[in-house]
Amino acid sequence: MRRPSRFPAHSAAARLLRHARLGVPAALLMALIGCAPQVQQPAQVWQPPGQSSLGWAPGPAQAPAAPQTARNRVGLLLPLSGSNGALGQAMLNAAQLALFEQADPRVELVPQDTRSTSSGAADAARQALAEGATVLVGPLTLGETAAAGRAARAANAPMLAFTSDESQAGHGVYVLGVTPTQVGRRIVQAAQGSQRIGVIVQEDEFGRRLSSAIREAAAAAGMQPPVVQTYRGTGTEAAMQSFLAAANGAGGVQAVVLGVSGTQSRALAQGLAAGGLTPAPRIIGTHLWVGDNQIAREPALAGALFVGPDPSVRAGFDERYNAAFGNRPARLAGTAYDGAALASRAAREGTRELPVGEAFQGADGPIRLLPNGELARGLAIMEVRPNAEPALREPAPVPGAAGS
Numbered sequence: 391m392r393r394p395s396r397f398p399a400h401s402a403a404a405r406l407l408r409h410a411r412l413g414v415p416a417a418l419l420m421a422l423i424g425c426a427p428q429v430q431q432p433a434q435v436w437q438p439p440g441q442s443s444l445g446w447a448p449g450p451a452q453a454p455a456a457p458q459t460a461r462n463r464v465g466l467l468l469p470l471s472g473s474n475g476a477l478g479q480a481m482l483n484a485a486q487l488a489l490f491e492q493a494d495p496r497v498e499l500v501p502q503d504t505r506s507t508s509s510g511a512a513d514a515a516r517q518a519l520a521e522g523a524t525v526l527v528g529p530l531t532l533g534e535t536a537a538a539g540r541a542a543r544a545a546n547a548p549m550l551a552f553t554s555d556e557s558q559a560g561h562g563v564y565v566l567g568v569t570p571t572q573v574g575r576r577i578v579q580a581a582q583g584s585q586r587i588g589v590i591v592q593e594d595e596f597g598r599r600l601s602s603a604i605r606e607a608a609a610a611a612g613m614q615p616p617v618v619q620t621y622r623g624t625g626t627e628a629a630m631q632s633f634l635a636a637a638n639g640a641g642g643v644q645a646v647v648l649g650v651s652g653t654q655s656r657a658l659a660q661g662l663a664a665g666g667l668t669p670a671p672r673i674i675g676t677h678l679w680v681g682d683n684q685i686a687r688e689p690a691l692a693g694a695l696f697v698g699p700d701p702s703v704r705a706g707f708d709e710r711y712n713a714a715f716g717n718r719p720a721r722l723a724g725t726a727y728d729g730a731a732l733a734s735r736a737a738r739e740g741t742r743e744l745p746v747g748e749a750f751q752g753a754d755g756p757i758r759l760l761p762n763g764e765l766a767r768g769l770a771i772m773e774v775r776p777n778a779e780p781a782l783r784e785p786a787p788v789p790g791a792a793g794s
Contacts, residue, residue, distance in 0.1 A: 462496055462738060464497060464733045465523030467515055467528030467529040467534070468502070470504075472507065477723075480719050480722075483723065484724065504528070504529045509537065511534035527730055534553075538551075542563065546742065559762060566729055568769075569599075575607045581674060586644065589647045591620055597620055600649045604618075617637050647675075655685070656684065675696030679696045686777055692775070696780070702782065703786065707753040728757060770784060771783040
């Protein structure tokens, strides 16, 4: 085992050591720190190799004197520069936290900068593979995933991408983001007892996929076909008038899904309250409401439900991240944590076999990789309380059980 003093002063391990005085058991710290491998970049500020402002650079001078355990590499494809550079740094931190918690010296993370571009993501994937990575984690966006996925598939290396676009899943590429299908299925469960659901969404890919998932799940639950209203831009008033006419024509709805962000949801909720549907339907929102404090200040949304990552599980991840790095993580950092933890499970034995089918407690709740490249995700159901934090109505179930 390495001595803790070998960790750079700015590394996650060093920060975890400094938090030993906060009551973390010494044995646990040794498991997370003393036996955990270092990654190739410092935890707090990523720099291209040889250009570190912290005085770090790869090379023989950094090699420990004692023999090391042979390591299996996981490539991290992150936007460490460019428009998403700050987010990429938070994701790198989260991935390092996952590796420390795995406490397996056989795994090494190999960060590569995608430069926040599709071409950069393809270059990063090829470089990580050339450096011996057997599994890839990332990249961030749809375009980057498509570009990097070609390199990963050519090398027969599985890739855990952060995108929520389900069209990228399959043939060795896994989608880790919260998807419209996951949200739609859980929404139908939140609307149990309803005979018919109304759905109002933007006329975009997310709206189409969400409404399609709700149609499918509602049919499986024995509900009548939903009333779906789409609109473009900020045309919430016209959309609400069209929806009210359609809902009345269908004999009413018992729940209305607002599949848009908080700003537009507030406007739609006001229109729905003034629309006179009898009885008044229950409003249900999506994960797009998570973290929007204005939702609780809208009287028309009081008592509304919404689905999203489990807040209690996420709070635990946020606390561990804050203890290690001294700040709160970006929302998307959780997917990097999940990807690194899942990839290390495969890499530790030197294989490319991901733990498909096994339930795993991720940063935002329980998840399970599926053979088709999709992710089964347990989502919680929350209730909006006026001028207060949301109340947890139902915790996220383990995928494979009801609610996955």
